Each structure stands twice: as C-alpha cells, then as structure tokens.
Amino acid sequence: MRDITEHLRTVVITDLVPTQVTVGMREVDFKRRRWREKDSHNAASYLSSHSIPVILGLGARHYIIDRHHLTRALHDEGVEKVPTAVVADLSPLSFDEFWFTLESRSCAHPFDDEGNRRSYGDMPKTVFELTDDLFRSLSGALKRTGGYAKNEAPFSEFRWGEFLRSRIARETVERDFDRALALALDLAQSRETMALPGWLGLPSINAARCLEEIRH
Numbered sequence: 001m002r003d004i005t006e007h008l009r010t011v012v013i014t015d016l017v018p019t020q021v022t023v024g025m026r027e028v029d030f031k032r033r034r035w036r037e038k039d040s041h042n043a044a045s046y047l048s049s050h051s052i053p054v055i056l057g058l059g060a061r062h063y064i065i066d067r068h069h070l071t072r073a074l075h076d077e078g079v080e081k082v083p084t085a086v087v088a089d090l091s092p093l094s095f096d097e098f099w100f101t102l103e104s105r106s107c108a109h110p111f112d113d114e115g116n117r118r119s120y121g122d123m124p125k126t127v128f129e130l131t132d133d134l135f136r137s138l139s140g141a142l143k144r145t146g147g148y149a150k151n152e153a154p155f156s157e158f159r160w161g162e163f164l165r166s167r168i169a170r171e172t173v174e175r176d177f178d179r180a181l182a183l184a185l186d187l188a189q190s191r192e193t194m195a196l197p198g199w200l201g202l203p204s205i206n207a208a209r210c211l212e213e214i215r216h
Helices: 025-036 040-049 068-076 095-104 134-144 156-165 170-175 177-188 207-215
Strands: 002-012 052-056 062-064 081-089
Touching: 025 068, 025 134, 040 081, 134 156, 134 170, 134 177, 156 177, 170 177
Parallel strands: 052 081
Antiparallel strands: 002 081, 052 062
C-alpha cells in the first residue's frame, strides 16, 4: 500500500465508488437540508474544507473511505463534482487483495440493511446504489441528540446501529421514529452499551429535550 499525503483532485461524484453497502437516508436528508441553507460562497467554502477521502483502487478508480452520507447528499442535490483527497494507492492489487486490505484496515463495511454480510462482488458501484439502513439513521439521530459522543472509532455509527437493531423492532423505526429514538436514548444510558464507542456513561439524558431539539 503506497501512502499519498492529501493529494487533492476534483472527481465527478458518479465516478466515486462506495466502500460500504448502506447509508441512513434520514441522515442523507439531514445533510441535504443543511446544504440548501448555504449560499453560494458558503457552499464553495464548505466543499473546499470537506474533501472526500479516497483510495485509488481497481482500475485506478476512486474509492470513498469516509463521508458517504455527504457524498450521496451532494449527488442528490445536483452537485456534479467534489474535491477528493487521495490518501493511498492500492490500484496494483487484485480484486480480492484490494477488498481484503480495505476491510482489514477498517476502510470497508460490507454489510447490508439487515446486518448481513455481503460478498465483495455485491458492493455498490456508485453512491446512487447505496441502500437505506433504518438503523444507521437511528444511530445517527441518537448521536446528534447526545446519546453518545462523536469519536474516531471506525464505523462507530454502524456499531451502534447494529446494537439498536438487536433491541428495537424494525416496525417501530419505520412507523414511529420518535418513539424508536426515545427507546434508543434509554438504551444509550444503560450498561448494555458500555462497550460501544462514544458511550457517555450512566448519568441520565433528558430524552424529552433531545427529542424536541431534533424535531426542530
């Protein structure tokens, strides 16, 4: 693996390749709303300071290793190109070597919206093919409302999502997201979540206040 220090280049979004199967579409929608609030100057400034980290991979294509939600949101808002930061070159590797290396370095997450592992051949080819994981949306909302802290652990939101998937019925998330979030907030304060990244401990969280904030 040849490391490259922040080599910046502009890439068409539809040419970028995901390294995960899902996103939380509620999280994508949240980022879309935030994007619409920016004027042209702030939008340009935001893009220049939020380059998408990528690895050169198979066929010298650019594989996203972070900011999938932002990239999908920008795509859905009609943005055609984004600045990327090429952080490594794995293009000489074979298909299996490439994906194994990515996953072993916590740069790939080949799991679907039900938490099932998928083959590398099933990975999406474009950000438009990313599918919706309701529990990734739930874990993202939980973090924003103070259920756990932002942290640098790889795929921490997915780890919280998998925990919540095992405790909260899918139907609840689909039909009453606010109730699902309230249940998630209760769980986040319990000892059951102590091993998850960003756990904030046992002091109580004002769930009603948090829910009111997310509604607005």
